[in-house]
Amino acid sequence: MVKRWMMASLAVLMARVWAGEPVAVLAGAKAVRLHAAAGETSPPHVIRTGKEVLTWTLPADLPKGMYRVEMNVRTGNTDANALNVVSRYRFWTDALGEEEALTFRGKPGAPPKRTPGKWPHHVGVVEGLRAVSLSGGQKILAGAKSSWAEVNQVRILRAQEEDSLAFSLSTPRERHLYRRGERMQVVVRADSFLAAPTALTGRLVLSEPTGKQATAKVVHLVVPPGGTRKLTVAFPATRNGLHIARFETTWRGHAYERELALAVVSVAKAPQLPVASPFGVHSAGLMEMYQTGFKWVRLWDTGDTWNRHERESKGAFDFSKTATKVDRFREQGFEVLGVLAYTPAWATTRPDEPHYTGAGAPYPPKNLADWRDYCREYMTRFRGRIRHFEVWNEPNAGFFKGTAAEYVALQKVAYEVSREVGPEIRIVAGSGTGDFLSWTEDILSKGAGAYMDILSFHAYTTPSSPEAANLEGRLRRLHEIAAKHGVGDLPVWNTEVGYWSDRRAGVRPATAAEVLARAPEGLAPNWLASWPYRPIPEDDAAAFTVRHYYLNVAGGVERLFWYSSVTSSLPLLCRDSSPRLAALAVAAAAEQLAGMVYWQRVDLGLSRLHLHLWRRGETVRGVLWYADRGTKGVRFPSLGAGTILDIWGNPVPVEAKGKLSLEAWRDPLTITAPAAFFAAAKVDASELVLPVTDCFVAREVTPARPVKKHTSPLHHGDRQVYGLPDRGDALGWKLRGIRPSYYEVMIELRTGVVGNLYGVLGTYELSHRRGKQAELLELAPMAEEKLVPKPVGTPEGQRRVYGHARVPGSLWLEPGDELVVANAGGFGFVGSLMLRETGKTRREFDLPSLAQMPALDGDAADFAGLEPWSLNRRRQVAIGVADPFASTAEGDAWRGPEDLSAEFVAARVPAGLYVAVRVTDPGDLRPAARGAWSGDCLELFLDLRSEDEVGLDAVGAGTYQIFLRPPPAGRPAKLEGRVPEGARVAARACDGGWQAKFLIPVDWAGRQTLGLDLALDDDDTGKGRKAQIIWQGTGDNFQNPSLYGRLRITPAAK
Structure with missing residues (x-):
């Protein structure tokens, strides 16, 4: 009877083990918390600052063996990402040590749940990425490099047979970063928990940045019983960009795969880069910077502020951490931008106001003399090490709680002190974000221009591309404002910008589909309005990042500082410290632009088709990209001895002889060729659509009723149109990047109403202009089905129809020609212009x-x-x-x-x-x-x-x-x-x-x-x-x- 009962109990236990039921459960409420701050009152399972460690003792009767670990934890702190904390959890034992800590991932099939309450967050189950060896009575520990994490429960599960072997990949190179021409090293590690030696054969495969397999090597390992075997395999670093090393092997029918990210760049290290380089970055908590083309470091969100330097009382200065940091950065070849900000509690006007960096930090000081003394102390101590100081950070966005006049007063003091301490010190000021134009106008109107050497601003565009967010227009307006207030000749710096990006689930960058799959419910399709901090895929972020640098420089900006290196939402480094794609794209851009001076933009006739030129002596370098969806062909003459590089700095193979056609798209191409090569560039397309947003206003009869853009889907459908409210109003397109040829000309218009599709076509006049010559063109209905007018289909549309009208026959067009449409009666609406090359030629x-x-x-x-x-x-x-x-x-x-x-x-x-x-x-x-x-x-x-x-x-x-x-x-x-x-x-x-x-x-x-x-x-x-x-x-x-x-x-x- 007893034997029968024991057999039944064993069967139940084994069923639970193999079904994944835990053999031990440890409640978070029973944890012992270590390293908690004095007076900490949060529950014992809460990790409030990221420094606390939770410990438990395993049941004494737990057999020694291999186990899987699951934890019920807080997985995310934001609605935008329910798993943003998962990768920060660690689990280890007193025997294993924290350096061998287990890391976690969200458990497949078990999505986190959102909690109710004033401060909602997400809670769910995470599972360890490998098995660990445990035994009864052993102490286990859990932690998280995150504030407000929590471990509600730890579950120990029996490991499966495949957990008897564990594999990992690593590289001895810091940041996983190699220079082109070196040999990349991959260390394959195998751990055995078996009683006998184990012979294994596997493959180590290296993929190039394009995803194409570059090479594969066979790996032979003999792992001792209960031991470890390591083998180093080398690959030549011949191409820039991200490489993925993947180890594959099998044992007793179980398949194992492990991956490792490696990065290759060819840019010089910071000491060899020119001081005039525009490439700057935020160091975050780093002391050792990564060498991927950056020359400048901005000290923000690093603890290097007034309320840290003079925390306790007036005159009690402590610059030791800042000094160590600055000295290390300068030893590594970086220039430093310091930030003067954040009032200590003893000096602030509002010591009763809490702030995450210290009470009253965003408020102005009670006494400007205290601020003057601090500025003098900081500048004097770091003279020769920091030559640029910025006055505050984003004072128009809550980081400063004073008025614009109070900001200018602080700026004036900093400027005066800089002149007293050293003539080489430069004061950077403004630092507005969001609507930085209004803030800049406000402070300049109050005299700020007299107390700055450099005008700064923060032009974030996340999650949009810089072109879609009108970065170019905002920069033009900034220069206009500066000129209006007499400081148009001041240098301009963009001291903070970045993109929200998802952390990688493994070592591969997240795709667009993966990002959208993690989107909070109910946000589509209006992403921008309902999810303004939506992360974007890494490849998009890489292209947008370097395009930001190119456009800022083209727009007269001398420096741009990317934010940031290791933040949770805008990182340039992965959690394994390897560079993300954006950092690798910057490396290529910095290498190609080193020592070059911006020259001009080649106008190809489309606002989203960019070709910008830099030069140094006789060397001319062009950067080409297309900022709209799809691609756009651009035709050039023979490349000859010139070169073309991709976004990572790798050669693009092309024929050196004969006409060259390049597909411009999201990722910039860098071309080195004679100036005449770029002057001959033309759009290479048989059909061109010129959006109405590329038009110019040829005539505006009544300024109070302007010719302007309308984008209401209810009134105009899924299109952008310009309204021509008065008879005589006109808009046009200048054809700057076309091939001289015969074209069919079609123009999108509000052509009529339901029942009379072309009823108002006669109220438009289209003319062809060349210099001072003009020719009136006939407009006729379309026969092509997809271009025939169709109704808007909404009550607000008032039975309007939109479609295309055509010019009968074909028209010879050349670069510089203009096509102008005018309102000859009524209220006109004009959309895009379409040109279709006929293939016919008069030549x-x-x-x-x-x-x-x-x-x-x-x-x-x-x-x-x-x-x-x-x-x-x-x-x-x-x-x-x-x-x-x-x-x-x-x-x-x-x-x-x-x-x-x-x-x-x-x-x-x-x-x-x-x-x-x-x-x-x-x-x-x-x-x-x-x-x-x-x-x-x-x-x-x-x-x-x-x-x-x-x-x-x-x-x-x-x-x-x-x-x-x-x-x-x-x-x-x-x-x-x-x-x-x-x-x-x-x-x-x-x-x-x-x-x-x-x-x-x-x-x-x-x-x-x-x-x-x-x-x-x-x-x-x-x-x-x-x-x-x-x-x-x-x-x-x-x-x-x-x-x-x-x-x-x-x-x-x-």
Whole structure:
């Protein structure tokens, strides 16, 4: 009977063990708390400051063995992240030691629950990441590197068979950080809890930053019984960025995987970086900084404030911790920005007001003399070590509880003291955040500009990209405010900005899907309004971070300090101390911009398509990205010896020869190339959508009823539109980054109402402008289904319909052209402009072939049966008409084809390119004595570059501009300008004009196309050129060969 009972009890126990039921449960209320502050009154299971340790003694009858540990704990302190405390818990034994402490993760399938009450938080079960060896009577300990953590219960569960072996990966390098060219070291550790030796074979796989497997090595381990085996494996660090080392092995059918993050950079360390570097960071609690391209450190949230330096009473200074910190940072090559802030309790005007750093800290001092003495003491002690001091932190956001005038008073004292202590000391002031523009305006209006050397601000944009949050516009406005108050020449620093980012669950960055999966319920889809501190994926944060630096520098900002290094919500380091993606992106940016000076932005015609240039001497470096969804192609000429690097600083393979098309997207590309390479950049897309937000206001009739943006979905649907309230109001787009070509033009409008889709189309006028010329365009309904007008579909929409209207046919457009839409009656609404390249070109022509070269005698009366091309239309006139697009010639210097025109032919001949020209120019011929183009002249333009370079919009080797003046009677013709070697010409005058024949040596082997254009210059009075007519191009022909006609060679000889 007893035996039967014992067997049944054992069966129940084993069932509980294998079902995961605990074999021991320890209540948090029974814990003994160590290291608690004197007078601590919180319950014994609460870790209030992060320093406390909770201990229990295991039951004496617990058998020695391997066990799993679960704890019921407070998992999160915010609604935004119910698991933000989990990674901070630790569990160890008196035998194991804290350095081998067990870490935890949220238990799968057991989501935390939110508690009610005034201070709600989340509570749930966490499980240890591995098994531990325990025995009866042993002391166990738990802690958490977090304030307001709690351990409600500890549960001990019997380990499974697979827990008999444990594996881990580590690296001996601090921060897991290697320089490119070094060898990365991965230490594989295996722990055995078995009674016999264990032989294992595994694989160690290294993945590159792209996720592609770079290399794999076989690992052999023999682990002694109850012991440990370590093996170091090395990999070459050849590419920058994040690398993941993954160890894989099996034992008795159990699979094991462990991963380790490694980082590689190639940027110089801080001592080698220039002091003028814009890259700054907050150190948080670090004493040893990480070398990923930062040069500056800002001392904030580090305990280096007045209420710490002079805490107890006046004159009782203690700068020892700050001195140790500053000396270490400077030894590591960093410049330091100190912050003067936070009044000690004995000096504050409000000693009764509690604050997390000390009573009354945000309030002004009772006596400015105390502040003056403190500033003098700080600046004097650290003269030569800290050269920049900022007055307070974010005084407009609760960190300062005084008025703007009281802030300026503090600033004035700090400024005066700096001049007394050392002329090299600089006072940084302003430090506003949020609506920092209003704060800056307020303090400058109260005289702050006289007491600062540098104007500071904090331009956070989280969780949006800097472009979406209008960083550029805010920077422009800041400079306007500074100029308005007479301090427009002051340097500007952005001393704090950062992005909320999730901590990694393992070693891999969280994806966008994982971030959204952890979102609090009920927040979608309006993330920005209901979750303003939403964390963003690490790859987004990396791109946004370096774009912040680029845009701040482009906007006239000298320094930017990223916040922060190890905070819970905005970290640049992972909990294993390895750099996150943002830090690695900064490393590449800092390396590429070291010693470079910002030059200019290349305008590609789209506000979200960025190409910014830096230069140092003859070296030009461009940074390209697209700040909207998707990608945008950008076309460049041949890269030649230039280079392209990705966001991590790794080479991007491209063809060195031929035209280059790059896909700009979220991650910036860094390009090193000659200045002409960037000047030739064009948007490479057959269809362009120019948002209405890229428009300019061409005319505003009534300022009280402005032309402005409307974005109400109820009234206008899912689109942005600009309203044109008054007849005559107009807005337009300047086409700056397009290819010269024929385009279909479509524009989004409020076209009518339900039942009459195009009822108000006649109230809009669309015009095409080029310089001072304008042409009115017809607008017609669309046939394309997706662009046909559709109703808004809401009562507020008042039966409105929105859709596209089109310009019939196609329109030749060039960079610099404008398309302007005006209100011709009613209240108009205008959306986006769409341009669709037709593929048609006015510049492609067949070049015929002749078996025999016609006589080079200057007689071009007979074109050898070839079909001539003409220069005789008003639209071909570049100089000499008021408006090439008008139908009238009144007041024009060019009086029509009988005044100046030409016909010409070109052909392939065995000896090269044959060109014959007949010029109509009655009256006396007047070649200029100087500057051939300033008198009667023929200009022949040729692009004889390699096949893949013909048509590039920059001159170079292989492009020619040949001048031919009409020769005096009896004298041979002479070629001038950029002339191909061996070129010949014959020319002569004739009735009503003159004629010329050219032979240009051309190697036809492998050639399919070439570029050619012809221009005529005319002087009828001897006072200089009155007119110029061009076959295909414009007055820019001399510097832009893309405007020439393109000739396709035909094989048949005539």
